Amino acid sequence: MKTKSFMNSSDSHHLAVIVPFRKAFDELQAFLPHMDKYLRNKNIDHTIYIINQADNLRFNRASLINAAWHEIRKEGKADYLVMHDVDLLPLNKDLPYGYPRKDDVVVHVASPQYHPRYHYKKFIGGILLMKLKTYELVDGMSNRFWGWGQEDDELFVRLREKNIQILRPNNLTTTDQNTFLHLHDKIKRPRDGLKIGEQKIETRRRDRITGLHDVSYEVEERRILNIDKAQATVINVKLHCDIKGTPWCMIPTKGPSKGKAPRA
Template sequence: MKVLLTSFKFKYIFTCIFITFIISCLISIAPISIEECKCNNIDKIDLHEQNVNRVASKHHKHHLAILVPFRDRFEELLMFAPHMKKFLDKQDIDYHIFILNQIDRYRFNRASLINVGFLEIKQDFDYIAMHDIDLLPMNDELQYFYPENGPLHISSPELHPRYHYPTFIGGILLINRKHFLQVNGMSNKYWGWGLEDDEFYVRLKEAGLNITRPPNLLTGIQGTFKHNHNRNHRKRDMVKCFNQREVTRKRDRQTGLHNVSYKIENSINATIASTPMTILNISLMCDEFITPWCQCDTNNVTKDKKTNDKKIKR
């Protein structure tokens, strides 16, 4: 009896194993059910990836190049770099800082440096911030988002620590690639300090572009920006020579983005206080027939009159 019982159990176990094997084989050759399972999984993965990409594109659809005209301002750069990284990282925008370092023998030309910077980055960035190195934004409501409908003047005259006339657009101005090309960039005639942004204002107005400014900021002149410029330590180059005063009070229809003359001596990727940036060492060229005041000597200097008139004649 025990022998029969043992034999029955053995046959039963063998039969179960055989049936399990047959079922496994049938499942393995059932392509329809397997494919349906795979397709469902793929659909779920694709939808997840599309959602991730949609969120990423919302914040990083546009690429900002911060163009900083520069010469012998290393102390300000050490303050500027970490401050701007901390300030802009809060806004979750895609940006990169470019230091436009003028290394030629001519007088400083802020507008030409901005033209050069734009030409060098325009393929990869769709808007720029024309940014003074000594002006640091302090109010988090100053947003560096893409200015689609026209230039955005961040440092408006109601907020700038020093300049308060209505047509002032210096300090920090955001403009998209299309609009900067539309007005042919900035004038290349402004060697030395001042007036290049006032001429640019006329270009924008003639092109019918509307300039907007940050609304409803309560921090005012004292608390919106930190201005690091020391007039005693760094005196502005306000010398006027030859016919410079006469020419630079008029709208420039000769020069701009299309004919800025320069050479990039080299490009350096650098990091200051964990802030990545690119330094472009730029040599500007001067046509002394058009702008002889790119260099001044004592024989050709004229005494500059103080004036409150900031308007450029059209």
């Protein structure tokens, strides 16, 4: 089924581009002007939000996206969102970034068929687009994923339980080699794949407790960032950790820990 049949013209809609962020300044220098130009060329009204994690906890992509949703809803400007990795730049002009017609549909723009690295069928990471109300319908994402990976796999289960259809682009003229530009430098910026204590076991379960409704954070600062005439709203966020529920939100300074070391 063609993705475009589920998309509307974005003339009367506003897209919030949510970029979970921490210290990836080199990638941001390339991402912001590229993304702004790309969406303008598609005539998509948009605001780019850099959601910067400004605390000393381990990176939590899902909680940052949950926090961004609340801040964007307060503004009342955007009616749909795309969660977007800062190191993944769209190159094909036919990738779908328009407004979805239905509440029970999400669009996985970074389809495993075209993603330069991840090709498994349940992969919905990288770039995922939906209405704000659809994100609320599944209670957003779990807040239990500190460190790198798996939060999007848990979101996949939430979408499936609500019978929300995941659409992907097809019949593009490009391949997994030239649909996107992947900027991640695994040596300069290794992923935090450390699994501490019971983290590996606990984060393999469907989280039925945390989500959009209980994400805990405070906004430290909001400011406007300009790079090469492209503009973004930067929101510096301090996340709060439930130490009892997720003791793995901090890397221990002493003693052994179970699991894997940080990886790319």
